[in-house]
Amino acid sequence: MSTLQIIGHAGSNFVWVVRIFCAEKGVAYELITAPPHSPEAKAVHPLGKIPGMRHGDVTLCESRAICSYIDAVFPGASPIPRDPVAAAKTEQWIAIICTAIDPMMVRQYLAGYFFPGTADGKPDRTRIDAALPKMLPLFDMLERTLASNAHLTGANFTLADAYLIPILHYMTELPEASAMIAERPAVKSYLDRQMARPSVKETIPTH
Ligand SMILES: N[C@@H](CCC(=O)N[C@@H](CS)C(=O)NCC(=O)O)C(=O)O
Known part of the structure; x- marks a missing residue:
């Protein structure tokens, strides 16, 4: 093959x-x-x-x-559920991550630090500061969800978690977002647990 x-x-x-x-x-x-x-x-x-x-x-x-x-x-146990409700919940969270969380946290906030496009190469504070108040309700939404669920859609790891974990991991590398995570115990505990998951641990980017 x-x-x-x-x-x-x-x-x-x-x-x-x-x-x-x-x-x-x-x-x-x-x-x-x-x-x-x-x-x-x-x-x-x-x-x-x-x-x-x-x-x-x-x-x-x-x-x-x-x-x-x-x-x-390919054969193998899938993190995409076959049960209709669990499958739809997985797609629902993937859509929320791709249309709300990624655009604000990665494309606006993180890019303001790592790809600022400023003349002197320094972080784009205007872009970063504009993202911060919009990130708070997103972290609150995650805190509410993860306070009662071990994973985004419930008890089981799904593809939706695979979409969220990389973003949250990168947020811990930036000052304001890392403070937002530290202030939300359910998000913090979720991320700590997920970073120890073998599929995540073995794929962490090294650069
Ligand atoms: N919706 C796409 C998004 C892919 C995407 O935005 N990738 C980024 C890197 S994380 C990229 O290629 N950005 C370059 C660009 O937007 O021009 C997917 O799910 O694969």
Whole structure:
């Protein structure tokens, strides 16, 4: 059978999602390291984003589509539930993460530190400070959810957790967000537990 290739940079939170998913399912893959807009990324994503995937003649982009393909093609225990309610709850949380949490915490706040685009290369305080009040209700939402659930959708780990963990992990590396996590015991305890999960531990980006 053809080698499964995941195309992208390990530091990308969406690449990390796919890598956690593969680790959970026990699917082997080769990571083709490529940043966004590289020739490798553009070859599989019309917008040059990462992750991309190549498996024989099949090329795909977008993390959710990639996980869906891998889930259907490879055997192994899946973190995508088959039960209709659990499956829909998983998709519900993935949508909330991709449309609300990632845009504010990663694209606006984290990018203000790591990809500021300022003339002197210093963090973009305007962008960062504008994100902070909008991040508070998102962390509150997570605190309420995780206060009564071990995982986002309930008792079991699902693909929705694989979407959230990389973002929360990166938030611990930045001062304001790390304080927001420290002030929310359920979020903090959730993240501590998830970072020790084998699929997460073995895929933590090293750079
Ligand atoms: N919806 C996409 C998002 C992928 C994405 O935004 N990847 C980022 C890296 S974490 C990227 O390639 N950014 C470059 C860009 O937006 O131009 C997915 O789920 O895969």
